[in-house]
Amino acid sequence: MWRRTAGPGARVLAGYLALWALFFRVPDVARAPMSQDPWSGLGETAVYLAAAWSLYAALAGRSVRSGQVLYGLAMIPFGTAHFAYINETASLVPGWLPAHLAIAYFTGFAYIAAAAAILAGRYARLAAWLSVLQMGLFTALVWVPIVMAGPGAFAWSEFVISVALTTSGWVVAESYRSARPSPGAGSSSSP
Numbered sequence: 001m002w003r004r005t006a007g008p009g010a011r012v013l014a015g016y017l018a019l020w021a022l023f024f025r026v027p028d029v030a031r032a033p034m035s036q037d038p039w040s041g042l043g044e045t046a047v048y049l050a051a052a053w054s055l056y057a058a059l060a061g062r063s064v065r066s067g068q069v070l071y072g073l074a075m076i077p078f079g080t081a082h083f084a085y086i087n088e089t090a091s092l093v094p095g096w097l098p099a100h101l102a103i104a105y106f107t108g109f110a111y112i113a114a115a116a117a118i119l120a121g122r123y124a125r126l127a128a129w130l131s132v133l134q135m136g137l138f139t140a141l142v143w144v145p146i147v148m149a150g151p152g153a154f155a156w157s158e159f160v161i162s163v164a165l166t167t168s169g170w171v172v173a174e175s176y177r178s179a180r181p182s183p184g185a186g187s188s189s190s191p
Contacts (some may be wrong), residue, residue, distance in 0.1 A: 008055035036077070036084040043077035044165060046070050051168035054175040058092030064175040069129070071172040075111045075131055082108025086172040091141050110134055125176035132169040139166055 025045050028038035050191040054067030082089045084103055089104040097103060110130070117127035
């Protein structure tokens with residue numbers, strides 16, 4: 001029963017998210033292609049879409065590679081956002097950790113490296129899981145303390161988005177476990 005309802009539900013969600021990206025996120029990028037904010041918004045929607053598509057494809061017995069590729073592409077604006085907003089990113093690093101600026105740069109590079117690995121199909125599963133770990137740690141180390149210190153609308157919004165991105169990334173990373181290779185995709189998605 002779960003498969004009969006989850007598959008169509010995931011397909012409807014994927015369709016909705018694709019339309020959302022097409023009608024709301026892509027026009028924002030087209031209006032300001034050199035601005036980081038529209039790309040970050042498109043990246044967020046792409047992660048949700050990648051998860052919905054990966055779930056649908058896995059339940060329908062189809063190749064999940066397109067969801068994985070979309071997830072890899074979404075990691076690029078996540079990484080570039082760290083560089084575009086390096087001071088803001090560094091300021092979010094918890095005070096008890098050293099080298100805030102270095103951590104901000106490292107996490108930006110980590111997202112870009114994850115994107116490259118996922119798109120190339122080399123160590124893709126590991127890269128997906130490490131990106132999920134990074135998002136989960138960001139949620140736990142940054143947004144949980146901020147929300148607990150004095151929740152405001154912005155803090156709650158960022159916390160929920162961070163949880164949703166982490167969960168969506170988890171769905172995509174899990175799709176490597178039972179991934180059916182697509183034609184021409186190569187089979188070296190694990191070490």
